[in-house]
Amino acid sequence: MQQEPDFVQNLRQEFGDGWRWVERCIVLAYAAAAGLCVVGFTMVAEQAFDWFMHIYRWQGGWAVLLWTPCLTAAIVWATRLWAPGAAGSGIPQVMAAQETALNDQQRSRFVSLWLSASKITLAGLGFLAGLSIGREGPSVQVAAGVMHHAKRWFGPRSGITSHALLVAGGAAGIAAAFNAPLAGIVFAIEELSRKLESRASGLIIAAIVLAGLMGVSAFGNLNYFGRIQVPSLSWHALLPGICVALSCGVLGGLFAKLMAASLTGAPERLNRIRAKYPIRFAAAGGLLIAIIGLATNGATFGAGSEEVKHMLAGEAELPALYVTLKFIATWLSAWVGVPGGIFAPSLSIGAGVGHNVSLVMGSDIAPALIAMGMAAFLAAVTQAPLTAFIIVMEMVDGHSLVLSLMAAAMLASLVSRMIARPLYETLANYMLSQVPPAVPPKAEDAVQKAAASS
Structure with a gap:
């Protein structure tokens, strides 16, 4: 027979662990930062595409025959040189980063603050080129990279894992990009994690709420495509x-x-x-x-x-x-x-x-x-x-x-x-x-010594 929970004891235990509350505050701060990054990305993308449309309307639009291919080539050159992990949507990168066998260096190929900043810049240039792309998938990688950076503040005994931070960040990115908090939660379960640990559910919801609030504060609580008038269907x-x-x-x-x-x-x-x-x-x-x-x-x-x-x-x-x-x-x-x-x-x-x-x-x-x-x-x-x-x-x-x-x-x-x-x-x-295998520490030292001796 299960024992009834002791409210006073649970309350004392909850508030007796000060570091747990510090960890929660860190997560909430990073969630707010992730939401602000998505808001900034939205503004960059919209402004960049407005500038492209000015170029398109200039001189009958023929300038885009030079502008779009040249800028597209420049974006691909910069991406391959400085941020190859930023190419593409961003959702597959976040899914790949959840692989438990990856070490920190390998995981940084898919999510990091550098990739988040690069994604905002390079995708913004993609809108400036007039390419047929969206900002919602990139928002997942941007927010996940920001959220995952919080891991450096937590010790090995922390209940907040890399997997939980990545899922929370990705879900927050969808919620802030679409102004659709329910979609963020379902996306976290259906696409990113395939399952949701009970310990991580509160973290994910808190991240979605804070990231969503950043979007609402900037753009208002409006529907993305407004409210449609639908006659009764028969x-x-x-x-x-x-x-x-x-x-x-x-x-x-x-x-x-x-x-x-x-x-x-x-x-x-x-x-x-x-x-x-x-x-x-x-x-x-x-x-x-x-x-x-x-x-x-x-x-x-x-x-x-x-x-x-x-x-x-x-x-x-x-x-x-x-x-x-x-x-x-x-x-x-x-x-x-x-x-x-x-x-x-x-x-x-x-x-x-x-x-x-x-x-x-x-x-x-x-x-x-x-x-x-x-x-x-x-x-x-x-x-x-x-x-x-x-x-x-x-x-x-x-x-x-x-x-x-x-x-x-x-x-x-x-x-x-x-x-x-x-x-x-x-x-x-x-x-x-495509990820190169991790080099064991001893083998890495041997390689460095061999290189030094030569």
Whole structure:
């Protein structure tokens, strides 16, 4: 028979350990710093893309044919030289950093204060180049790098582990980037950790709350895409909804498969060229992205958030091939090796699918189909359906669409799993396979002595 908890004894034990409270204060301070870093990154990204749009509008936009490839090549050069761990989304790096077999030096290849600062700078330059990237995935790596830095203050007997700090930081990054605290919690469970220790749950929630408060303080407690007006859905919405979910499931699965193949060495011929001439490859990719952007009157440049807002408001004037061209521009932006995420572009592609289906099958429920497309495509790409539908629900204040968003995300994720392996897990495993083995201390001393004697 279990004994009832003794309130007085537990209270005395709780407040009797002063160092435990010091550790908690350190974690909370780092969580606030992580939130502020994400806020700063958001401001940098938005300002950089505003500057790019000024360049795009200058002289009919032809300047981007030189600007985008040159800046893309410069970003890839700087990334490879100074911060190779900052390339790509950032979520696979945080997942890889949780590998318990890594030592501190190996883990610093994936998360550190230097990589966080580099990610903000280089991804900001990516927005300045007009690349089809998002800031949400990078926000995960930025916040996780800041949070993990707190580990140096804790001893080996501390209950706060590197794993808990990384999960808390990554979740806080999602919460602050999307202004979606529930999505941060679910993302921590579904994508980053796959399980949640009871001791770490309070740490994660505290980090999410503080990081979220930093975002709310800077930008206000507003929904990312505002509040959509959705008419009451009836059975006539079933067929368009299924079409959106299945289309996004197939497209998202193909996108995940293409991304995984491109970033892990296949197709071999093109990746051999990419490995041999990375700067030229980046310039060529940047040129293609600029051409696609010009062909779509600028619709494929950047994350695509403005296009989503126009679609939800019924004011979109998108080219007929928007979904296909945004798909290609996002893939190229990731493949050339610049730091940048795919969350926001995925939402834009999914919204485009929903918009296209609404034009053909049901324009009166267009906002609902667009929201379902966003959740479905993001779920198909990440194979994290709970995170996807909660992100969209919080971004559009779509509580009336909970069941529709959930069903679309689950169906699209199921279809995607038949086509591709989980994208972030695949990339994280590939990154771990590229980590050089740790050198034992004695062997390292022998190498240094041999080098000194020669």
